[in-house]
Amino acid sequence: MLRKETDMSNHKLEKIQCFLLDMDGTVYLGNQLIDGAAEFLQFLKNQGKEFCFLTNNSSKSAAAYMRKLANLGLPVERKNLITSTDVLIHYLNKIKPGACLFPVGTRYFEQELIKSGFDLIYEFDASVDLDYVVVGFDTSLNYEKLFAACRYVRDGVPYLASHPDFNCPLENGIYMPDCGAIIEFIKASTGVAPQEVVGKPNPLVVELLMHRNKVEKNNLAMVGDRLYTDIALGLESSITSILVLTGESTRKDAVEGDVHPDFIFGSIKDLLEELQKLRQ
Numbered sequence: 503m504l505r506k507e508t509d510m511s512n513h514k515l516e517k518i519q520c521f522l523l524d525m526d527g528t529v530y531l532g533n534q535l536i537d538g539a540a541e542f543l544q545f546l547k548n549q550g551k552e553f554c555f556l557t558n559n560s561s562k563s564a565a566a567y568m569r570k571l572a573n574l575g576l577p578v579e580r581k582n583l584i585t586s587t588d589v590l591i592h593y594l595n596k597i598k599p600g601a602c603l604f605p606v607g608t609r610y611f612e613q614e615l616i617k618s619g620f621d622l623i624y625e626f627d628a629s630v631d632l633d634y635v636v637v638g639f640d641t642s643l644n645y646e647k648l649f650a651a652c653r654y655v656r657d658g659v660p661y662l663a664s665h666p667d668f669n670c671p672l673e674n675g676i677y678m679p680d681c682g683a684i685i686e687f688i689k690a691s692t693g694v695a696p697q698e699v700v701g702k703p704n705p706l707v708v709e710l711l712m713h714r715n716k717v718e719k720n721n722l723a724m725v726g727d728r729l730y731t732d733i734a735l736g737l738e739s740s741i742t743s744i745l746v747l748t749g750e751s752t753r754k755d756a757v758e759g760d761v762h763p764d765f766i767f768g769s770i771k772d773l774l775e776e777l778q779k780l781r782q
């Protein structure tokens with residue numbers, strides 16, 4: 503473990519009341535649970551501490567993630583999960599509740615927006631008073647949608663996006679083009695950047711958690727395997743950040759790069775062992 507402030511930092515770790523947890527690379531890898539993840543959650547429950555999983559993936563529903571976690575032996579309630587679609591809805595409710603939207607997303611993305619009271623338009627119509635184009639990780643993307651989105655943006659309609667990731671890593675070194683790549687397409691065609699990109703590392707994620715789960719910022723920590731989304735969220739939100747080395751980033755990246763976590767652990771199991779030691 504890397505200690506930035508020696509004993510004071512350890513004290514900080516012990517005081518954490520709510521852990522925000524990245525999923526892939528932190529608690530599981532593909533369909534394989536990472537050693538210590540189930541025990542970590544059990545420890546938090548036993549200690550009366552809270553947790554919330556975070557995903558930037560807006561292509562699937564929250565229910566699909568809850569099913570996946572349950573299948574891996576991590577049953578969670580809806581309050582224990584935030585998707586970037588949740589953050590987008592939180593942001594839209596702040597700036598324009600009931601807004602009229604053109605979605606570039608999957609049917610799950612569309613359904614969550616409809617459930618939250620937004621009006622959706624599915625094709626280009628110059629006579630419609632559209633408020634925003636909203637871009638998610640659209641695995642059902644086609645040229646017609648991109649064309650319509652670009653026409654609206656070129657006509658001056660602002661657009662929002664669910665997260666900045668360029669690629670979604672799959673198993674065996676395969677990458678799927680993600681929301682960030684779709685943003686780049688719209689930007690290349692129109693010359694316009696999104697008004698807001700809401701998922702990790704945008705502090706809106708932590709704002710939503712505080713608002714929804716009634717937790718205090720002082721006692722929050724973000725645990726994840728990616729420096730530029732997970733650890734950056736910790737830094738942008740001024741909460742404790744904990745890097746685990748079971749996913750993308752290495753210790754060398756963390757030491758030599760621009761984004762420095764407060765703590766580095768080999769895995770969630772090592773973090774659990776440190777917390778157990780602190781309890782003794």
Ligand SMILES: [Mg+2]
Nearest residue numbers: 524526527727
């Ligand atoms: Mg990850």
